[in-house]
Amino acid sequence: MQSSAHTADGAANLPRLAGHFASLEVQNHAARLGMWLFLATEILLFAGLFVCYGCYRFLYPEAWAAGSRSLDLTMGTVNTVVLITSSLTAALAVHYAKAGENKKVGVMFVLTLLMAVGFLVIKYFEYAHKFHIGTLPGRYYHYEGIQVTGIPLYFTVYFCSTALHAFHVIIGMAVLSVAMVRAFRKKDFGPNNYTMVELGSMYWHLVDLVWIFLFPMLYLV
């Protein structure tokens, strides 16, 4: 019971049971609980930025209104749609992993990754435009179009939060790539072994969730 769960019912897709866990069920429970806790810390990491956003929005309402309006709403909306769709494909990957359809898991992750790249490309164009016209944080701000008190701070918050989010997108892509390779190569995901797919997708949902907060905060309100 403790040592291993190898080929107990002939199914190939059983994960390795680490020696210190009592059962596979406990092991999966532990993995899931650990991931939820980790995601909570990620939310809290961004929460610090949300507090900065809230404070400075309260201090400089006009700068915030002007800053929001200067962002490209179309690009932001497209990015939101892209990211939400990628979350759907990540969720479908979990669905297929539970069914043991490894090829479809891989395909779903490929789609997710493509959309992630798309998101970053759009983000790159947005950044490039801002670098070009000079809507930059702090002392680098030199855009003539908007001259309201506090506007450089708006772009400080904008760049800090979107850059931190983009960094998370890249980490998420790395995580999903590993799961994708495993789905294609080892084909060992199945009803008893989908924790890796599930946790990877959970991380991706977090990336999506954070954007769902950032988008209305920065672009809409």
Added chain:
Amino acid sequence: MTPSSSIDTAGAAPHDEHHDHHPSYLVDGTTIKSWILTVDHKRIGLMFLFFVLLFFLVGGIFALLIRLELLTPGPTIMDAMTYNRTFTLHGLVMIFLFMIPAIPAVFGNFMLPLMLGAKDVAFPRLNLASLYIYLTGAVFMLWGMLNGGLDTGWTFYTPYSTHTTTTVAPVMFGAFIIGFSSIATGINFIVTCHTMRAPGITWFKMPLFVWAIYATSCIQVLATPVIGLLTVLVAVENLFSFGMFDPARGGDPVLFQHLFWFYSHPAVYIMVLPAFGVMSEIVSTYSRKNIFGYRAVAYSSLGIAFVGFFAWGHHMFVSGQSTFDAGVFGVLTMLVGVFTAIKVFNWVGTVYKGAVDFKTPFAYFCGFLFFTVFGGMTGIALGTVSLDVAWHDTYFVVAHFHFIMVGATIMAFLAALHYWFPKMFGRTYHEGWGLVSAALIILGFNATFIPQFLLGNNGMPRRYYDYPERFQALNVASTAGATLLAFGFIIIAMYLTYSLVYGKVAGKNPWRSKGYEWLSESPPPTHNFVGPQPTFPEEPHFYVDPKKAEVPDAV
């Protein structure tokens, strides 16, 4: 389920218990690789112990340099800038590299799985990773400190920290990395408590040390990400002047203080809650009594963890906060005192009518009780807005936080080191030297910091390089106390190192404790327990009759 391997330790035969086929974790693999790549929580705990002690030495040396400099007014052994860098290094090393990981990462790592009847923590590889993350952070931090140094104090207050030309960025980045280690350890312990308890250990049969570590881990997980973000923002701001906390660019330095103390106040409880847990174990063992009010002590740990999150504003009474806010934060601060008092009264209730065995750890318990009560009471005083306005940023505050954070934690750290020394290394230390050094340390600590209470009350500000002539007598007293303290630590280092090799072989349970960790061998085998998974029908602090338990046990 499986019959218990050895529940009835009181009458255990002395030599039949030896299972020679299961080597202890210390000798199971002796190559360097078997240590640095181990996933055994006990070895990781020992490696943490080594580095934590190393950084304690570094921080301690810098503390002595500070005290030497303040021996006389004006320049004594260094210039003003060196002094600023010295106290910053002392604070940073002691807080981030010693106090925060000291008890959770060393004794939590070592004892938590043993106390839960588990073979390891839930994520052993993450556990090892947290050690290396911690060391990476330490390297960044010390590299920054040595290449130019940092003169902001450990609080990094903006806007000074965003403008100073000293090495803010690497040090902040180091703190950020160490935060990850703290989060990883916290997640690991929480999941371990939830999923790894042996059959028979319900939540309310967990030893109180486990409860304390659990509550600590909750704080680590919830508070650390915020300072993680903050350190990045300050580093970015120092490098690129983004203006986030710079009033000249519209930023708000008070916002920095809010975010900083939102972590750094709960961090006090990351340091002191594990100390409370250690003491709950020790007071029960050496009084030979079940802990008085087990549930109250367990819940009060969670209570402190909870209200600890709502007290940060008491660091900012003079920051221009509204009177109403200050009042609210003051009251919430005092709630911490209520929960701590629950613990203190329960400890005293445990000692009452117990058969006290006055060993070294119990001596530290006595010191601990004094530091906690005295430090706690001065904390309540500082939580009162009107008093804090007078004492703010004086040596009174320095003395207060050294009493509660350092005094209580050092007492618990040393108590834990002595109490669990036989479990960790299989040998006992010399009791006489133990008591002598405990007396020296408790005395030295009081001699160091009681004068600082008086200095602060007389108006000497903290972090000042120079002071008027009239403060000299008290400063000399404080430095003398620090010297005494240093001697105490040197003695401990000497006899504990000696005991590692030449100490008397301890046997399974030298203290005849009822704690679960003593059911295992000393030192424990690699997978903690020999034979089938143990079950634990008794409560962890279950001493039926103090007098009966006095029957000497063959060791």
